[in-house]
Amino acid sequence: MENAPTEPTSPVVKTEAEWKQQLTPEQYRILREAGTEPAHGRAYEEFKKQGQGTYHCAGCGALLFASDHKFDSGCGWPSFYDPAKAQNVRLRPDLSMGRQRTEVVCAVCGGHLGHVFEGEGFGTPTDKRYCINGGGLTFVPASP
Numbered sequence: 001m002e003n004a005p006t007e008p009t010s011p012v013v014k015t016e017a018e019w020k021q022q023l024t025p026e027q028y029r030i031l032r033e034a035g036t037e038p039a040h041g042r043a044y045e046e047f048k049k050q051g052q053g054t055y056h057c058a059g060c061g062a063l064l065f066a067s068d069h070k071f072d073s074g075c076g077w078p079s080f081y082d083p084a085k086a087q088n089v090r091l092r093p094d095l096s097m098g099r100q101r102t103e104v105v106c107a108v109c110g111g112h113l114g115h116v117f118e119g120e121g122f123g124t125p126t127d128k129r130y131c132i133n134g135g136g137l138t139f140v141p142a143s144p
């Protein structure tokens with residue numbers, strides 16, 4: 001994979017000003033401000049068309065998800081049933097919006113990715129749905 005971002009070997013720590021400079025406004029809003037992109041947005045439309053490949057953190061390049069674990073949940077956001085590299089994905093309780101949810105963050109740079117839901121009966125091997133903002137991911141197509 002010639003275009004694959006370099007996998008960080010230690011935690012990536014930057015100031016908010018540095019992130020702002022590096023990321024697009026949309027990436028910054030998602031990764032650093034825990035924003036949520038609109039359902040069925042542009043990133044999701046692209047996601048549906050993408051073939052085999054891997055998904056990396058748009059902030060630090062860490063490998064997060066792979067096309068092997070994609071499934072169509074119909075929710076309007078990229079959905080995976082498992083991370084590609086579990087150590088790069090951290091889960092933490094999120095009690096915002098008056099609901100108990102589990103937030104998914106990049107373990108390397110702390111960027112917000114989305115939420116994970118369990119037991120919804122999608123019939124995937126894990127019965128989990130990692131509901132991820134496509135705008136916070138960089139897709140790297142598998143080499144042919």
Ligand SMILES: [Zn+2]
Nearest residue numbers: 057060106109
């Ligand atoms: Zn990251």
